Amino acid sequence: MNRRTYLELMMKTGLLASLPFANALKSYGAGIAEGLPEVFFSEEDFAFLAMISETILPKTDTIGAIEAGVPHFIDLYVKNCYTELRQNNYLDQLRKYREYLNAKSINLLKVNEDLTNQLIADELCDTADKRAYCDFIRQTKLMALKGYFTNQKAVMQNLYYKAVPGTYNGCIELSTIGKSWIN
Numbered sequence: 001m002n003r004r005t006y007l008e009l010m011m012k013t014g015l016l017a018s019l020p021f022a023n024a025l026k027s028y029g030a031g032i033a034e035g036l037p038e039v040f041f042s043e044e045d046f047a048f049l050a051m052i053s054e055t056i057l058p059k060t061d062t063i064g065a066i067e068a069g070v071p072h073f074i075d076l077y078v079k080n081c082y083t084e085l086r087q088n089n090y091l092d093q094l095r096k097y098r099e100y101l102n103a104k105s106i107n108l109l110k111v112n113e114d115l116t117n118q119l120i121a122d123e124l125c126d127t128a129d130k131r132a133y134c135d136f137i138r139q140t141k142l143m144a145l146k147g148y149f150t151n152q153k154a155v156m157q158n159l160y161y162k163a164v165p166g167t168y169n170g171c172i173e174l175s176t177i178g179k180s181w182i183n
């Protein structure tokens with residue numbers, strides 16, 4: 001992701017936060033554990049979306065996508081920000097990709113290495129059958145990142161915050177600063 005794409009993403013995310021349904025977005029951070037209802041997706045589609053999100057952003061020493069409420073964010077985002085045509089297209093792509101993974105006998109009930117490797121391979125778009133899923137994977141990855149980094153708990157765990165800006169050093173080794181800082 002280059003700087004221009006990142007800035008565009010941040011502008012869209014800021015726009016999203018200012019939309020009338022922004023109060024509904026405050027609740028998505030509660031996650032699946034609190035049993036928030038699905039808004040757009042069926043229960044089966046939502047469970048698959050949650051597994052894909054958790055595969056993209058797994059739980060490590062920081063919270064994972066499910067704990068950060070990413071599936072609920074995607075659910076609300078698709079419902080409220082996509083046109084009906086885009087909603088139907090995304091839903092169709094989601095179901096086709098689930099069928100594709102089932103045909104390859106990949107376990108979709110838990111995050112596993114097979115699912116991770118398949119997502120990486122399918123995003124490369126190097127064969128005709130994979131090209132059909134590239135758009136779905138990239139859209140889902142982008143929405144998962146938006147959802148994760150607009151969640152306060154995820155941001156506070158992954159990025160440091162320093163209220164007073166320090167000096168700018170353009171070329172330093174990442175190992176000297178550790179985690180990334182957000183100003």
